[in-house]
Amino acid sequence: MTPVSDVPVRYQLIRKDTLSGARLGRVTTPNGAFDTPAFMPVGTQGTIKGLLPDHVAATGSQCILANTYHLMLRPGEKTVAALGDLHRFMAWPGPILTDSGGFQVFSLADINKVTDEMVVFKSHIDGAMVELTPKRSIHVQNDLGADIIMAFDECPPGDAPWEVQRRAVDRTLRWAEKCKVAHQRPTEQGLFGIVQGGVNEDLRGECAQKLIEMDFPGYAVGGLAVGEGFDAMKKVLGFVTPMLPENKPRYLMGVGFPRDIVTAVLTGIDMFDCTIPTRNGRNAYAFTAAGAIRIRNSRFTKDTGPIEEGCDCYACRTFTRGAIRHYFFAGEMLGPMLVSLHNIRFYQRLMADLRQSLADGTFTRFVENDPRCRLGPAAPAEDV
Amino acid sequence: MTPVSDVPVRYQLIRKDTLSGARLGRVTTPNGAFDTPAFMPVGTQGTIKGLLPDHVAATGSQCILANTYHLMLRPGEKTVAALGDLHRFMAWPGPILTDSGGFQVFSLADINKVTDEMVVFKSHIDGAMVELTPKRSIHVQNDLGADIIMAFDECPPGDAPWEVQRRAVDRTLRWAEKCKVAHQRPTEQGLFGIVQGGVNEDLRGECAQKLIEMDFPGYAVGGLAVGEGFDAMKKVLGFVTPMLPENKPRYLMGVGFPRDIVTAVLTGIDMFDCTIPTRNGRNAYAFTAAGAIRIRNSRFTKDTGPIEEGCDCYACRTFTRGAIRHYFFAGEMLGPMLVSLHNIRFYQRLMADLRQSLADGTFTRFVENDPRCRLGPAAPAEDV
Numbered sequence: 001m002t003p004v005s006d007v008p009v010r011y012q013l014i015r016k017d018t019l020s021g022a023r024l025g026r027v028t029t030p031n032g033a034f035d036t037p038a039f040m041p042v043g044t045q046g047t048i049k050g051l052l053p054d055h056v057a058a059t060g061s062q063c064i065l066a067n068t069y070h071l072m073l074r075p076g077e078k079t080v081a082a083l084g085d086l087h088r089f090m091a092w093p094g095p096i097l098t099d100s101g102g103f104q105v106f107s108l109a110d111i112n113k114v115t116d117e118m119v120v121f122k123s124h125i126d127g128a129m130v131e132l133t134p135k136r137s138i139h140v141q142n143d144l145g146a147d148i149i150m151a152f153d154e155c156p157p158g159d160a161p162w163e164v165q166r167r168a169v170d171r172t173l174r175w176a177e178k179c180k181v182a183h184q185r186p187t188e189q190g191l192f193g194i195v196q197g198g199v200n201e202d203l204r205g206e207c208a209q210k211l212i213e214m215d216f217p218g219y220a221v222g223g224l225a226v227g228e229g230f231d232a233m234k235k236v237l238g239f240v241t242p243m244l245p246e247n248k249p250r251y252l253m254g255v256g257f258p259r260d261i262v263t264a265v266l267t268g269i270d271m272f273d274c275t276i277p278t279r280n281g282r283n284a285y286a287f288t289a290a291g292a293i294r295i296r297n298s299r300f301t302k303d304t305g306p307i308e309e310g311c312d313c314y315a316c317r318t319f320t321r322g323a324i325r326h327y328f329f330a331g332e333m334l335g336p337m338l339v340s341l342h343n344i345r346f347y348q349r350l351m352a353d354l355r356q357s358l359a360d361g362t363f364t365r366f367v368e369n370d371p372r373c374r375l376g377p378a379a380p381a382e383d384v
Numbered sequence: 385m386t387p388v389s390d391v392p393v394r395y396q397l398i399r400k401d402t403l404s405g406a407r408l409g410r411v412t413t414p415n416g417a418f419d420t421p422a423f424m425p426v427g428t429q430g431t432i433k434g435l436l437p438d439h440v441a442a443t444g445s446q447c448i449l450a451n452t453y454h455l456m457l458r459p460g461e462k463t464v465a466a467l468g469d470l471h472r473f474m475a476w477p478g479p480i481l482t483d484s485g486g487f488q489v490f491s492l493a494d495i496n497k498v499t500d501e502m503v504v505f506k507s508h509i510d511g512a513m514v515e516l517t518p519k520r521s522i523h524v525q526n527d528l529g530a531d532i533i534m535a536f537d538e539c540p541p542g543d544a545p546w547e548v549q550r551r552a553v554d555r556t557l558r559w560a561e562k563c564k565v566a567h568q569r570p571t572e573q574g575l576f577g578i579v580q581g582g583v584n585e586d587l588r589g590e591c592a593q594k595l596i597e598m599d600f601p602g603y604a605v606g607g608l609a610v611g612e613g614f615d616a617m618k619k620v621l622g623f624v625t626p627m628l629p630e631n632k633p634r635y636l637m638g639v640g641f642p643r644d645i646v647t648a649v650l651t652g653i654d655m656f657d658c659t660i661p662t663r664n665g666r667n668a669y670a671f672t673a674a675g676a677i678r679i680r681n682s683r684f685t686k687d688t689g690p691i692e693e694g695c696d697c698y699a700c701r702t703f704t705r706g707a708i709r710h711y712f713f714a715g716e717m718l719g720p721m722l723v724s725l726h727n728i729r730f731y732q733r734l735m736a737d738l739r740q741s742l743a744d745g746t747f748t749r750f751v752e753n754d755p756r757c758r759l760g761p762a763a764p765a766e767d768v
Contacts, residue, residue, distance in 0.1 A: 091702035318475035
């Protein structure tokens with residue numbers, strides 16, 4: 001095992017909920033700490049779309065995410081490194097996490113070939129053939145320089161049969177080992193292992209067990225929110241999360257709506273990332289405690305209220321719904337900027353309130369009573 | 385004459401340059417004051433493209449501009465009024481100026497008919513026929529609620545013959561009178577008259593003289609930077625500006641590059657607006673004291689410096705040229721946001737330095753020695 005003093009990412013468990021698996025904690029990285037349960041906004045191409053970093057910080061975000069797949073293709077990891085690593089590149093001095101590129105390759109790319117050694121795909125930028133191996137993914141992430149980096153895994157669709165998931169788990173485990181060996185900055189960047197296995201408890205259990213034996217400084221649950229459905233996700237998490245070491249951070253990748261996040265927190269997940277607040281925000285879809293609203297709706301034309309009554313975000317403090325609606329219709333950047341900002345703040349207020357309820361010992365009651373905890377992908381009221 | 389105590393916009397002359405017509409001053413409006421010479425960023429559709437108001441304020445901008453033509457068509461002045469006037473709509477509590485729509489109608493719109501009474505044009509949004517009269521322009525501006533509003537004028541192209549300019553001056557004078565009569569909030573909004581006349585001293589002189597007799601709280605010079613060329617503009621200003629009352633603000637509409645602004649300040653102009661910093665910024669064209677640069681240029685790929693060395697703007701304090709270049713190539717909003725922000729701050733630093741040199745009595749030396757004062761529309765060095 002790596003000596004504890006050399007582990008760059010550490011988890012401090014502050015308080016456990018007595019009625020669920022939920023836990024309050026803090027993750028320390030070389031560039032600062034963040035409180036958990038934590039939501040990390042996604043900066044796919046090295047920017048959280050439409051937001052300047054000072055406004056991201058003002059939402060209460062403490063750790064942000066960037067995508068290895070996108071950045072390795074453009075501008076290239078060597079360029080990011082030459083510009084002083086991702087912290088300098090994104091102007092985000094705090095904790096950053098990069099994914100491995102695995103999810104994007106399997107879900108977005110035009111894949112040419114997958115072997116036990118590598119994935120070969122066509123760049124969406126210039127059509128060039130690109131090979132991604134576990135080693136290359138880690139070396140790219142070493143160059144990008146995030147505080148938390150992820151093992152390169154195979155992530156099949158949610159409806160993939162057992163045999164496909166079996167092979168994916170085998171590859172994910174073999175690749176995890178290779179990632180560990182390839183890692184060039186183990187005392188500066190924490191490499192997390194990723195549990196795959198789809199909805200199969202046997203595969204999930206085996207994958208988790210073997211990754212734990214490899215002793216990563218943190219663990220992620222991957223391969224969820226990929227079409228398996230809410231109930232299946234809940235079931236998998238109820239089984240997998242408690243298996244993961246209590247003294248290390250647990251990260252559910254790519255999830256989700258508030259309901260999904262709260263459900264995962266109940267099982268003991270600490271970290272989340274998702275593009276929903278920003279992607280939906282750019283489409284004028286705004287979260288409120290009373291349900292999502294679509295700002296383009298004509299009922300907001302002369303609405304002098306904020307996006308959400310009582311919200312303390314910059315958008316809600318300064319702009320009316322009517323004005324924001326206008327900015328969307330006029331094609332102005334300001335519309336997407338303001339609703340993305342609000343949505344991230346909405347998520348961060350929810351996370352802060354979840355943490356406070358854990359600190360107070362009122363978590364289960366909070367989850368049962370706060371309407372935000374039930375917000376799922378249902379269409380906004382006015383669309384139904 | 386309107387009693388002085390009821391005039392909503394007043395000019396305080398602080399210091400006159402001894403070697404030129406330049407002057408240091410301060411304009412007071414119902415929503416705050418601004419220092420002159422002043423540059424006003426343009427918020428065409430009720431937003432300075434790509435910037436949140438707190439970042440606009442951080443550039444040192446004290447007064448901003450919005451376009452009547454665009455806002456009357458969408459969302460409509462009644463909607464803006466229902467949302468609490470332009471200050472609330474744009475989340476800009478300080479001074480705002482609206483133009484009359486005249487310039488946009490004559491330069492952008494699909495004009496159907498111009499008479500001595502009105503302009504009829506086709507809305508670019510829904511194709512509807514829209515009539516704009518002096519009275520309607522003022523009533524729209526009364527509803528929008530800016531601090532400074534503009535008379536509805538006819539603005540011919542720079543190469544229009546004398547006869548066309550003659551007719552435009554006649555209409556502009558007749559319309560100015562009508563605007564004055566139509567103005568419903570004369571103690572809350574300062575209505576400025578606009579001098580037309582093209583490059584013809586006889587027409588300019590007559591127009592200025594007659595407008596001065598009408599006693600507006602401020603005067604604009606319109607119909608410049610419309611194709612007449614730099615030398616012609618300089619000549620007209622040298623003739624017209626000194627004619628305007630010393631105790632009232634003087635505004636050169638739609639100008640320009642730093643060189644143009646400095647040239648106009650030398651004649652005694654106090655106020656400027658232009659889309660150049662934001663429009664060029666969105667196209668990756670960044671102002672620096674050493675000349676403009678195009679951030680997309682490949683020489684910036686691994687450039688770790690700021691857009692402009694020594695600039696104190698948010699973009700220069702936080703992002704490298706290399707990262708900003710990437711954001712442009714990746715199609716991210718952040719690129720246009722950052723360069724627009726820098727360019728406005730570049731303009732405001734220049735204006736502040738012009739004002740400081742006027743306060744110090746070193747204005748002429750400053751204009752002769754500071755390279756920024758010579759920046760015109762020449763292409764950036766790397767493009768030549």
